[in-house]
Amino acid sequence: MRLEDFIREEDSIRLIERTREFARGFFEREGTHGFSHTERVFNLCLHIGREEGADLEVLALASLLHDIARPLESAGKVEDHAVEGAKIARRFLTSLGYPEEKVEAVAHAIEAHRFSRGPEPKTLEAKILSDADKLDAIGAIGIARVFMYSGENGRDIEASLRHFEEKIFKLKDLMYTETARRIAEERHVFTLEFIERIRREIEGEI
Template identity: 50%
Template sequence: MIDKIIEFTKGKMNSDSSHGFDHVLRVVKFCEIIGKNENAEMEILIPAAYLHDIARPLEEKDESIDHAKVGSQMAFEFLKTIGYPHAEEISYAISAHRFSKGLIPQTVEAKILQDADKLDAMGAMGIYRTIAYSVLNNRSFEETIAHFENKILKLKDLMYTKTAKKMAEKRYAIVFEFVQSLKEDITYH
């Protein structure tokens, strides 16, 4: 059934460089690593990872849409149509994956999904995604640096699981060094 979930996800995603299917695959990989170490129910976690951003393209067209909330409903309805068990738990994990809304996930699978999504915003890939997003949205240097400092560099301290906390350390160091170097380069102007 995971093949059906992957096909459904691919049909919903944009090829956008910061939240495309490649992002989904990285989140799935992080969930596999963290889930095994944190004793998660993988039949809940992995489908939730694949489906977590299916409503992102809708939010990009209409900012009043919360992709986590709408995506959780879309996932629930889809999973019911294919007879996949755990539709409710998967839907919940998706609804709680967006840390910027201040939701505190209540299940281990929801915590891992949120951690995995945050990990992909960090490290070298996080730098790439932030810059790609900044270019697409015409953000200035100052706005991009502020985004790194006010959001990305704070993610390390927002991890729920021990495994993700450990993984976040290295990724944080990469971003920290990049931001410091970027700020130094800017001061030479």
């Protein structure tokens, strides 16, 4: 997708592209939370944000930076990648002279993007980032990510299917925005159909 279709101001586009390159530098390898996940969340945020009337610049920056500390968490260097990511984002954006009010808006969205722990998202941009992050776990991409994770961690098919029951199927009811709820419903139906099909195949049905 073209960033220019969503954001017209050249200064904003340059800032977003600089932030993209900064964020990319935190990811040495791909995986379920690699930079490709960040790019998909970024794309979802812009589409949802345009529909919902959000500040697309703040949303773009928050989405690109939301998982920059995930590799540090995975390596056991920090306890919460959302909290640490917000700290890094504050330092980076402040160093570029970005307005303090907008820096805090970006940082709050990053801190609040995890659905499994607080804080609760208070702004529209924070809600959209949380929604987009959850949406990337549902549907065709979500299915692929579950099995990627299973391969990375030696988890078998049955354990993967339990993960759908325990987490993935609940996500559609946790969306904040109407746009995300519509997308989630469609992706949820696709995921249900896939799980039904794979269970039939496991049982040997022709």
